Amino acid sequence: MLRADNPQYLREITSSPHLGSGPDCLHALFGRQPIEHLSAGQSLFFEGDAARHLFEVLEGGLRIFKILSDGRRVITGFLQAGDIVGVSLRNHYLYSAEAIVDTKVRRILRKAFEAEVSSSPELRPEVFARLCDEMAAAQDQMVLLSRKSAEERVCTFLLKQLHRNPGHRQANPIVELPMTRLDIADYLGLTIETVSRTMTKLANKGILASAGRHSVRITRYCALVQLSGDDEYDGDEGGLIAYGGGQRH
């Protein structure tokens, strides 16, 4: 349904079947495993389960989340094609994972993964890099949840979704939002009503235009960046300019 229509990714991962043959050789570990199909809403694993497998997302998307005892849900991330689930865990899964749409994954035993990684000096930096990226994303999310207004949260989210998908450089790009409003709300620490109202407000400002339930056209990218509350994005790959500060003490 959603990201099934970009075969670049599949080509890329299948073109590096041997360990150490490229920057994404981590995917090669999953190469010979059978593809598993998850239908929308289906669980992959639960928080607290013994972490026996790692998963590679081939197509579709997952939400990963934690639930408080009284039912409050916090989505800590969305995963899509190319992502690997479960790198940062020890004996038990830190969170639950569910498909947000029909999704294809491959799995590998965690033991096998760890054995491969510890025996391959080529793989280790890649694992390390993924962990650090995950950590950086978690830090950004803490900033968002801690100090950003509803509008800033929604704008930040839209930008993040935009930058992670192909075609984010064109004139009036479309952001795909395969998840529901409730998912977005639980990811941004808001309610569905607030998410909805904020999107409407952004539409009224001419910053975006609704393009069906699961996508949005960005009409004023610069304004979106301004309203996201972050420092300006650098020209290309969606990272923030790190400013080598000096403003406190």
Added chain:
Amino acid sequence: MLRADNPQYLREITSSPHLGSGPDCLHALFGRQPIEHLSAGQSLFFEGDAARHLFEVLEGGLRIFKILSDGRRVITGFLQAGDIVGVSLRNHYLYSAEAIVDTKVRRILRKAFEAEVSSSPELRPEVFARLCDEMAAAQDQMVLLSRKSAEERVCTFLLKQLHRNPGHRQANPIVELPMTRLDIADYLGLTIETVSRTMTKLANKGILASAGRHSVRITRYCALVQLSGDDEYDGDEGGLIAYGGGQRH
């Protein structure tokens, strides 16, 4: 001032001077480095700086934080004796670090650290474990910031501070809070007023008693746990019981 008076830690780390001689051999990497003194408020490094060193905290404490362009500050963690700063980073520091009290640290070149780690199969699991712990803490913090009330946040924070210090098993334990109320507020995503009011309310409920500006006596531990919004703590090391869920889908 604060944690200077528990020499156990110093004994522990100096008793394992050789690589691979114990579960905490990571500290041995810093063993021959000179001790550096930071006075309260002093910066160690800034977000965005080239990450040339890793630091080991010997005594005292640090806050690590990010700042939005308009000055809003988010403290993403507090570090104390035994912690290592900078494991989860690539080329630039993800955050700034400042001493919250007079603090002693040792530093090691990141290149040297990485060389040592990649050449030592004993060290690697330890680095990995620290990264995973950091990730788990970040996830918990996201839950706190996303969905917990002011009271739940403060209770969670007090429990976390309590469990990380020695002597948390005694009858009416004392929680040390070396940081200011502003630090706590910026860590919990609240204002100082809300933190202050919430502490007062907890005191009125008989759950805690003020014991000077920088420490608090916990008088009803169980009530504190209830109010923290988490599932019950397990008997010992302050971790949450992971419940092998099954409540959604």
Added chain:
DNA sequence: CGCATGCTTGAATTTAATCAACCCTAGTGG
């Protein structure tokens, strides 16, 4: 002793949550 900083308390305001209708659309069955 007196100031400055950090902390507490109170009143007013603001933001987002909650409660409640209603709408839209995709999918179903007649």
Added chain:
DNA sequence: CCACTAGGGTTGATTAAATTCAAGCATGCG
């Protein structure tokens, strides 16, 4: 093929929680 329905989404009115603004209090330091 079209009407119906259910779920997700939007919009509006009200409420609650935390922030903001403002004042006063303690503690620690010169």
